[in-house]
Amino acid sequence: MTEPAAAAASGGRAGGTPWHPVTRNRSHELVLDQIEEQILAGTLRVGDRLPGERDLAGHLQVSRAAVREAIRSLEAQGVVRSAVGSGKDAGTVVSAMPSQALTRLLRLHVALANFPMPDVVDARVMLERSSATLAADNASPEALRAMRETLDAMDRADIGQETFNDLDTDFHVAIAEASGNRLVADMTIALRDSMRRPILHALHGLGSDWGRVADRLRADHRAILAAIEEGDGARAADRVDRHIRSAYDALPFAEMGQRD
Amino acid sequence: MTEPAAAAASGGRAGGTPWHPVTRNRSHELVLDQIEEQILAGTLRVGDRLPGERDLAGHLQVSRAAVREAIRSLEAQGVVRSAVGSGKDAGTVVSAMPSQALTRLLRLHVALANFPMPDVVDARVMLERSSATLAADNASPEALRAMRETLDAMDRADIGQETFNDLDTDFHVAIAEASGNRLVADMTIALRDSMRRPILHALHGLGSDWGRVADRLRADHRAILAAIEEGDGARAADRVDRHIRSAYDALPFAEMGQRD
DNA sequence: TACCTTTGTGTGGTCTGACCACAGGTGTGG
DNA sequence: CCACACCTGTGGTCAGACCACACAAAGGTA
Numbered sequence: 001m002t003e004p005a006a007a008a009a010s011g012g013r014a015g016g017t018p019w020h021p022v023t024r025n026r027s028h029e030l031v032l033d034q035i036e037e038q039i040l041a042g043t044l045r046v047g048d049r050l051p052g053e054r055d056l057a058g059h060l061q062v063s064r065a066a067v068r069e070a071i072r073s074l075e076a077q078g079v080v081r082s083a084v085g086s087g088k089d090a091g092t093v094v095s096a097m098p099s100q101a102l103t104r105l106l107r108l109h110v111a112l113a114n115f116p117m118p119d120v121v122d123a124r125v126m127l128e129r130s131s132a133t134l135a136a137d138n139a140s141p142e143a144l145r146a147m148r149e150t151l152d153a154m155d156r157a158d159i160g161q162e163t164f165n166d167l168d169t170d171f172h173v174a175i176a177e178a179s180g181n182r183l184v185a186d187m188t189i190a191l192r193d194s195m196r197r198p199i200l201h202a203l204h205g206l207g208s209d210w211g212r213v214a215d216r217l218r219a220d221h222r223a224i225l226a227a228i229e230e231g232d233g234a235r236a237a238d239r240v241d242r243h244i245r246s247a248y249d250a251l252p253f254a255e256m257g258q259r260d
Numbered sequence: 261m262t263e264p265a266a267a268a269a270s271g272g273r274a275g276g277t278p279w280h281p282v283t284r285n286r287s288h289e290l291v292l293d294q295i296e297e298q299i300l301a302g303t304l305r306v307g308d309r310l311p312g313e314r315d316l317a318g319h320l321q322v323s324r325a326a327v328r329e330a331i332r333s334l335e336a337q338g339v340v341r342s343a344v345g346s347g348k349d350a351g352t353v354v355s356a357m358p359s360q361a362l363t364r365l366l367r368l369h370v371a372l373a374n375f376p377m378p379d380v381v382d383a384r385v386m387l388e389r390s391s392a393t394l395a396a397d398n399a400s401p402e403a404l405r406a407m408r409e410t411l412d413a414m415d416r417a418d419i420g421q422e423t424f425n426d427l428d429t430d431f432h433v434a435i436a437e438a439s440g441n442r443l444v445a446d447m448t449i450a451l452r453d454s455m456r457r458p459i460l461h462a463l464h465g466l467g468s469d470w471g472r473v474a475d476r477l478r479a480d481h482r483a484i485l486a487a488i489e490e491g492d493g494a495r496a497a498d499r500v501d502r503h504i505r506s507a508y509d510a511l512p513f514a515e516m517g518q519r520d
Numbered sequence: 521t522a523c524c525t526t527t528g529t530g531t532g533g534t535c536t537g538a539c540c541a542c543a544g545g546t547g548t549g550g
Numbered sequence: 551c552c553a554c555a556c557c558t559g560t561g562g563t564c565a566g567a568c569c570a571c572a573c574a575a576a577g578g579t580a
Contacts, residue, residue, distance in 0.1 A: 026562070028332065036364075040371045040457055052531065063564045065325055068532090072288065072329045073336035077365045079372070084532040085572035091531060096374040101365055104296075105337045105358070111300045112339070114356040115443040123443045126390045130382075183375040183383045187447070197300055286533070312560065323535045328561085344561040345543035351560060 027062045031070035034060065039079070039094070050080065050092040077101050099186040107194035117198075120191065121248050127188045128172065128244060129237040132224065134179035136233035143178040144229055147171060151221050161203045164214060169193065171221055175228070175240075202251040213250055220246075287322045291330035294320065299339070299354070310340065310352040337361050359446040367454035377458075380451065381508050387448045388432065388504060389497040392484065394439035396493035403438040404489055407431060411481050421463045424474060429453065431481055435488070435500075462511040473510055480506075 038044040050056065053071070057064040071092055074080045078101030082092045109115055135143075153159075154167045169192050176188035206213060220243040227236035298304040310316065313331070317324040331352055334340045338361030342352045369375055395403075413419070414427045429452050436448035466473060480503040487496035 027564095028562090036368065039368055042371070046372050046374070054531090065328075065563070065565095068325075069329055069332040071532095072332040076333035076336040077368060079368050082532060083572095084530095084570070086530050087573045090572070094372070096369060096372055098365070098369040098374050105361060105365065108296065108299055108337060108339050109356060109358040111302070112306050112354070112356055114306070114358050115446075119441045119443040122390075122441055123447070126386060126444070130386045181379045181382055183379040184386070186375075187383070287535095288533090314560090325534070325536095331561095342561060343543095344541070344559095346559050347544045350543070 027066040028069035028073070031056070031060055031062060031067055032073055035070060035074065044094050046094050046096050048094045050094070052091065076104075099189055102186055102190035103193045106190045107196075110194040111197070117248075117253060120195065121244065124188070124191050124195075125241050125244050127184055127191065128175065128240045131176040131179040131181070131184055131188055132228065132236040132240045133233035134181060134184075135175045136228045136231050136236045138180045139175075139178040139228055143174060144225075147174050147178075147225055147228075150174065151218070151225060154218055154221070161210070162200060165196065165199055165203065168217065168221075169196070175224075178228075198253065199251065202253050205252045209250075216250070217243075217247060287326040288329035288333070291316070291320055291322060291327055292333055295330060295334065304354050306354050306356050308354045310354070312351065336364075359449055362446055362450035363453045366450045367456075370454040371457070377508070377513060380455065381504065384448070384451050384455075385501050385504050387444055387451065388435065388500045391436040391439040391441070391444055391448055392488065392496040392500045393493035394441060394444075395435045396488045396491050396496045398440045399435075399438040399488055403434060404485075407434050407438075407485055407488075410434065411478070411485060414478055414481070421470070422460060425456065425459055425463065428477065428481075429456070435484075438488075458513065459511065462513050465512045469510075476510070477503075477507060 035044070035050070044050075050071075051059070053064050053067050057067045060067070071080060071082065075082065078097040078099075079094065080092050081095040081097070083090050106115075110120060139147075150167055150171045154164060154171075159167075172192055173185070173189050176185040179185060203210065220239065224236055224239045224243060227233075227239055295304070295310070304310075310331075311319070313324050313327050317327045320327070331340060331342065335342065338357040338359075339354065340352050341355040341357070343350050366375075370380060399407075410427055410431045414424060414431075419427075432452055433445075433449050436445040439445060463470065480499065484496055484499045484503060487493075487499055
């Protein structure tokens with residue numbers, strides 16, 4: 001890992017070494033650089049409108065296609081949002097949807113097995129321990145009520161695995177958002193959601209054990225919520241930790257890259 | 261969460277609620293969906309080549325521009341890499357550079373102040389505590405040697421703030437990579453790098469205190485490395501924790517969105 | 521006056537077809 | 551056997567046109 005030669009595996013170092021690929025000539029990247037520069041400098045803020053595609057193309061002396069491709073990159077990063085029409089919020093606007101973008105990114109890279117399952121589990125544990133600890137202090141009564149309702153919904157016997165899993169996600173996300181830390185919450189959401197498909201796949205392969213596993217998960221959740229309601233952050237963190245690890249241990253994960 | 265109204269704050273929930281914007285008609289998104297589907301299904305793996313842009317456009321019955329915009333999105337997410345020419349690794353290839361993509365994404369969103377500074381600091385502490393703990397167990401002798409050399413380079417008095425900060429980043433990244441957890445390392449890199457510009461700005465505003473602060477940071481780093489070399493994960497984590505928090509406390513961060 | 525319809529204008533979304541630069545492979549001539 | 555020119559397929563770029571949409575302003579009608 002630390003051998004510089006092997007660093008290229010994951011795309012190389014991000015900061016520091018100025019290896020600037022010489023092929024920085026692609027015009028849409030030049031457009032991208034200019035827009036990003038304005039964002040980093042603070043000239044462009046959330047809510048600001050970019051010039052029209054035709055104007056931008058004219059001023060930067062590139063084709064409209066190049067401008068559009070740059071905007072597409074920014075859109076993929078959840079930085080801008082485009083809408084047709086006129087007035088109000090039409091046009092391309094600097095807008096912030098980091099959670100969606102983060103989710104898509106992690107989901108793809110998890111699917112590509114760039115991030116091994118154990119790494120993902122450890123990262124989830126780390127993030128959610130922290131979330132639970134903070135949530136025990138900061139959770140509002142409404143947030144707690146929402147969590148209870150989610151768990152109540154999970155108690156229904158007639159829901160399918162998919163609904164069960166979505167509610168499971170809702171519960172963990174609710175804890176993350178109750179922590180009050182936007183960044184940690186978004187990373188938690190992205191990570192949990194990136195596992196949706198593999199988890200559903202594993203649940204499907206559970207067979208007759210499904211009922212037993214589901215009951216175990218329900219009990220775990222109740223215990224976690226109880227600790228949070230009592231304001232016992234340390235206990236909540238430990239319970240979340242054990243919950244996540246035992247859940248992954250109980251699930252029959254095939255090797256990544258399962259075909260449908 | 262469950263309140264649909266308030267969800268829009270950070271771009272809305274990522275999974276679960278199927279709010280499907282009805283504007284799913286954009287053709288480049290249809291292309292994107294198909295490619296992503298194949299990645300999620302495991303049909304497309306790292307190293308695979310996509311069909312040529314013209315072929316893809318023909319098979320999907322869309323224009324080449326639509327295909328290119330979809331590819332641009334994937335490129336922004338670090339999922340594919342395009343190269344001209346012929347043979348070998350020419351064309352558009354599924355390739356994994358999550359670290360770069362994650363870095364760009366977080367950097368932009370931090371600049372847009374979607375993630376408040378305290379949240380970022382807490383997240384960094386959380387990630388790097390974990391990295392340090394793991395590194396104390398897993399760091400190879402070569403990795404430890406590289407860390408020492410980085411710290412030696414930081415001892416030189418004639419280096420500028422920018423070089424100092426880059427070496428600082430190198431040290432923290434080295435710990436993250438020594439942890440053995442690719443995902444945590446990439447998130448750490450992305451987070452540290454996303455703070456590069458704000459940190460440099462703050463260092464610049466430090467004035468005559470710079471020398472004192474630099475010495476403090478050097479001492480912190482040595483202490484952290486010592487704990488890792490001794491294999492004392494808990495102590496390393498605590499030292500990293502205090503190091504990061506005290507560093508941010510010492511730095512005069514203006515409100516985000518500073519102009520140049 | 522108040523309301524509705526029509527028309528205008530500017531936005532992103534899409535498509536077509538063409539040309540360029542590049543990097544291999546291929547074949548020919550030495 | 552080698553060196554060169556040529557061919558082919560790739561992404562990169564561009565220009566220009568048309569569409570659908572959403573709002574705004576002008577106009578008509580009650």
